[in-house]
Amino acid sequence: MHEFSLxxxxxxxxxxxxxxAVAVGDDAAVLNIPKHTQLVTSVDTFIAGVHFxxxxxxxxxxxxxxxxxLSDLAAMGATPKWFTLALTMPEIDDAWLGDxxxxxxxxxxxxxxxxxxxxxxxxxxxxxxxxMGVIEQGKALLRSGAKAGDRLYLTxxxxxxxxxxxxxxxxxxxxxxxxxYCQKRLNYPSPRLAQSQIIKRYATACMDVSDGLSxxxxxxxxxxxxxxxxxxxKLPLSxxxxxxxxxxxxxxxxxxxxxxxLLFTIPADKEDAFLxxxxxxxxxxxxxxxxxxxxxxxxxxxxxGTGYNHFNGK
Amino acid sequence: MHEFSLxxxxxxxxxxxxxxAVAVGDDAAVLNIPKHTQLVTSVDTFIAGVHFxxxxxxxxxxxxxxxxxLSDLAAMGATPKWFTLALTMPEIDDAWLGDxxxxxxxxxxxxxxxxxxxxxxxxxxxxxxxxMGVIEQGKALLRSGAKAGDRLYLTxxxxxxxxxxxxxxxxxxxxxxxxxYCQKRLNYPSPRLAQSQIIKRYATACMDVSDGLSxxxxxxxxxxxxxxxxxxxKLPLSxxxxxxxxxxxxxxxxxxxxxxxLLFTIPADKEDAFLxxxxxxxxxxxxxxxxxxxxxxxxxxxxxGTGYNHFNGK
Numbered sequence: 001m002h003e004f005s006l007x008x009x010x011x012x013x014x015x016x017x018x019x020x021a022v023a024v025g026d027d028a029a030v031l032n033i034p035k036h037t038q039l040v041t042s043v044d045t046f047i048a049g050v051h052f053x054x055x056x057x058x059x060x061x062x063x064x065x066x067x068x069x070l071s072d073l074a075a076m077g078a079t080p081k082w083f084t085l086a087l088t089m090p091e092i093d094d095a096w097l098g099d100x101x102x103x104x105x106x107x108x109x110x111x112x113x114x115x116x117x118x119x120x121x122x123x124x125x126x127x128x129x130x131x132m133g134v135i136e137q138g139k140a141l142l143r144s145g146a147k148a149g150d151r152l153y154l155t156x157x158x159x160x161x162x163x164x165x166x167x168x169x170x171x172x173x174x175x176x177x178x179x180x181y182c183q184k185r186l187n188y189p190s191p192r193l194a195q196s197q198i199i200k201r202y203a204t205a206c207m208d209v210s211d212g213l214s215x216x217x218x219x220x221x222x223x224x225x226x227x228x229x230x231x232x233x234k235l236p237l238s239x240x241x242x243x244x245x246x247x248x249x250x251x252x253x254x255x256x257x258x259x260x261x262l263l264f265t266i267p268a269d270k271e272d273a274f275l276x277x278x279x280x281x282x283x284x285x286x287x288x289x290x291x292x293x294x295x296x297x298x299x300x301x302x303x304x305g306t307g308y309n310h311f312n313g314k
Numbered sequence: 315m316h317e318f319s320l321x322x323x324x325x326x327x328x329x330x331x332x333x334x335a336v337a338v339g340d341d342a343a344v345l346n347i348p349k350h351t352q353l354v355t356s357v358d359t360f361i362a363g364v365h366f367x368x369x370x371x372x373x374x375x376x377x378x379x380x381x382x383x384l385s386d387l388a389a390m391g392a393t394p395k396w397f398t399l400a401l402t403m404p405e406i407d408d409a410w411l412g413d414x415x416x417x418x419x420x421x422x423x424x425x426x427x428x429x430x431x432x433x434x435x436x437x438x439x440x441x442x443x444x445x446m447g448v449i450e451q452g453k454a455l456l457r458s459g460a461k462a463g464d465r466l467y468l469t470x471x472x473x474x475x476x477x478x479x480x481x482x483x484x485x486x487x488x489x490x491x492x493x494x495y496c497q498k499r500l501n502y503p504s505p506r507l508a509q510s511q512i513i514k515r516y517a518t519a520c521m522d523v524s525d526g527l528s529x530x531x532x533x534x535x536x537x538x539x540x541x542x543x544x545x546x547x548k549l550p551l552s553x554x555x556x557x558x559x560x561x562x563x564x565x566x567x568x569x570x571x572x573x574x575x576l577l578f579t580i581p582a583d584k585e586d587a588f589l590x591x592x593x594x595x596x597x598x599x600x601x602x603x604x605x606x607x608x609x610x611x612x613x614x615x616x617x618x619g620t621g622y623n624h625f626n627g628k
Contacts, residue, residue: 021352022454025537027389027521028356028447030454033347038335042342043398043444045433075341084357086400086442119359119442128400128433128442130357133342140336140344207341223339 010101011085013115019081020116029116031082037134042072048125052187053168058096060187061127062103068210069131070111070191071260075208077141077200078133080111080193085118086128111193139200141264146205146224150265152286155192157238158213159249160185162256178240185238189260195280199264202274206264212255213285214303216263217295224265227291231298236283254303324415325399327429333395334430343430345396351448356386362439366501367482372410374501375441376417382524383445384425384505385574389522391455391514392447394425394507399432400442425507453514455578460519460538464579466600469506471552472527473563474499476570492554499552503574509594513578516588520578526569527599528617530577531609538579541605545612550597568617 008024016023022030033039046065048054066083073080085104089096108115113131164186166172167179174182192208199206205224209216213235221228232250241249265288266274275282295303322338330337336344347353360379362368380397387394399418403410422429427445478500480486481493488496506522513520519538523530527544535542546564555563579602580588589596609617 021452022456026454026457027386028354028392030390030449031353031355033353039345039347039353039446040342041345041398041431041446043400043431043433043442045400045402045435045442047402047435047437050436072341076344078342084355084444086357086359086444088359088361088440117355117357119357121359121361122364123361123440124438126402126437126440128357128359130398130400130444132353132355135344138335140340142336142340144340 010097011115011118013105017114020114023116024118029082031116031132034134036137038137038140040073040076040078040133040135040140041130042069043128043130044068044072046127046129056187058099059103062100063107063188065127065129066104066107066113066131067189067191068260069129070107070113070193071189071208071210073131073133074191074193074196075141075206075262076135077139077196077206078135080113080131080133082114082116083108083129083131085115087118088121088123088126090122090124111191141200141203141206143205143207143220143223146220146226146265146288147267148226148288148290150204150267150288151271151284152228152230152288153264153266153282153284154209154213154236154261155195155280155282156261157236157241158209158259158261159241159253159256160238161189161258162252163241163244165258174240175243178243181238181240186258189258191260192262195262195278195282198274198278199262202266202270203264204267206262209259209261209263210257212257213263214254214295220263220265221293221295224288225292227289227294227296228286229289229296229298230286230303233298234283234285236281236285324411325429325432327419331428334428337430338432343396345430345446348448350451352451352454354387354390354392354447354449354454355444356383357442357444358383358386360441360443370501372413373417376414377421377502379441379443380418380421380427380445381503381505382574383443384421384427384507385503385522385524387445387447388505388507388510389455389520389576390449391453391510391520392449394427394445394447396428396430397422397443397445399429401432402435402437402440404436404438425505455514455517455520457519457521457534457537460534460540460579460602461581462540462602462604464518464581464602465585465598466542466544466602467578467580467596467598468523468527468550468575469509469594469596470575471550471555472523472573472575473555473567473570474552475503475572476566477555477558479572488554489557492557495552495554500572503572505574506576509576509592509596512588512592513576516580516584517578518581520576523573523575523577524571526571527573527577528568528609534577534579535607535609539606541603541608541610542600543603543610543612544600544617547612548597548599550595550599
């Protein structure tokens with residue numbers, strides 16, 4: 001594999017921003033960190049057959065591999081700056097690379113995140129992206145700040161991607177337009193970076209929902225030493241999910257994963273101001289309480305952090 | 315795979331340094347960049363059967379995966395700070411993970427480089443490490459600054475690792491102690507970070523030799539718009555390489571790869587001061603000239619950037 005020419009052809013982007021002092025082509029990249037900011041960084045690996053079906057369109061793979069990393073920055077309240085790409089592929093496939101790099105470039109441009117380096121190797125298809133962003137000194141949104149009484153919020157809707165995956169893998173039956181919508185949500189997640197910039201000025205804790213609301217909420221309550229209750233009737237469900245049996249829809253919403261929505265906690269006395277400023281869809285789904293380590297529903301049934309299937313009494 | 319407990323058990327290190335504001339366990343790491351420095355970062359993927367023989371000891375894999383990244387920082391003159399680990403493995407193997415993380419931790423401690431995050435997935439064995447370091451504003455050592463008349467230098471000796479690999483893969487015959495030495499050079503490369511801190515105050519260009527002197531020198535001359543001549547009789551060869559037929563030794567030294575020595579250029583008028591300060595082994599192997607794009611030997615034979623095998627007249 002001609003590693004150098006491959007990187008050059010698809011992954012050397014023109015016009016690096018001024019904060020990139022040295023990009024692709026030297027032993028390492030050199031980057032200017034704005035004054036009074038901290039570096040925020042996250043890495044995720046994406047493997048064919050594990051994180052996405054083998055037949056996922058390459059443009060979607062490029063989009064999603066960066067989107068899930070940008071979602072981690074959104075969860076911290078950070079502003080994206082740069083990323084690296086470590087791409088392992090079985091053979092050089094120009095059509096695949098063209099589509100993959102197109103998907104990657106589109107979302108990178110949308111969120112002003114510039115590719116500053118990478119490594120290309122031969123092997124089973126695997127994509128590791130490390131994203132780097134910045135945040136004002138001391139302002140990062142952690143998982144550990146939730147307090148009893150805080151309102152528990154979600155951006156967007158949840159469960160769509162899990163239903164989209166089910167339609168691909170399990171012949172799950174659904175109207176054509178709902179199938180299309182849910183598969184789009186699976187393949188082209190939207191990192192909630194714009195929402196994050198407002199959330200970070202009000203929230204006490206935040207994370208992105210990647211493994212399902214149930215499991216991810218358990219991370220917040222454990223990190224914050226609190227408990228939570230959720231009202232299932234408040235879960236934000238898209239029209240496509242509302243077309244399902246309600247119990248199934250709730251199940252997908254709680255345990256599905258791949259949502260890349262933000263889950264965050266807002267102090268009660270800041271709720272009005274927050275809602276006034278936040279124009280995009282957010283939904284209060286519950287409340288934080290002192291019942292340490294437990295998540296309960298509106299009927300006080302206990303929900304396990306490992307997922308809806310372990311939910312007592314159902 | 316219980317991703318969270320796996321990361322926690324082997325890859326959550328105690329006592330993060332004060333420049334790590336948030337380490338493993340949130341959506342992203344948050345890092346304090348020292349004032350008046352730039353961020354320097356590089357990523358490398360390491361795949362079993364491609365970058366190391368399948369039967370390489372896991373401690374060596376852990377060492378080498380970080381060492382090759384640290385070598386990229388050395389090539390820039392940067393000081394290591396942090397790294398992330400994206401580890402893909404076919405199954406959870408406690409013995410393997412114990413040895414791997416030991417090798418990783420040892421070299422990380424040696425060079426004060428702290429693990430701040432990662433991702434663990436199931437698949438064929440593959441390790442992607444992104445290292446981050448810092449350098450004083452504007453002081454990064456690039457490949458592009460070499461000038462005609464500059465002296466071409468190498469740290470250490472070259473060709474050892476390639477001979478080590480040959481003894482493993484090709485039943486290459488060698489005395490036991492030489493075999494041991496060359497395999498150690500292959501499996502446990504030493505990033506030249508200490509040397510780099512002196513080199514960066516004198517050199518006009520620098521890179522690390524990972525693909526063989528011949529190919530890597532071609533990157534410097536192309537980036538700097540110069541040419542170079544090498545005197546083969548000056549190539550720094552270890553006693554183990556000197557025990558080979560001289561032609562074979564030179565061949566390994568020029569095209570072997572996996573050396574992780576620094577190749578750099580020193581202006582003639584700074585050579586004395588540089589050598590006075592540099593206590594570790596460095597060797598002048600040639601000179602930079604105006605013969606753009608060409609590398610020639612002491613007899614004016616042209617050496618192709620793609621390696622010794624394409625060397626004219628041999």
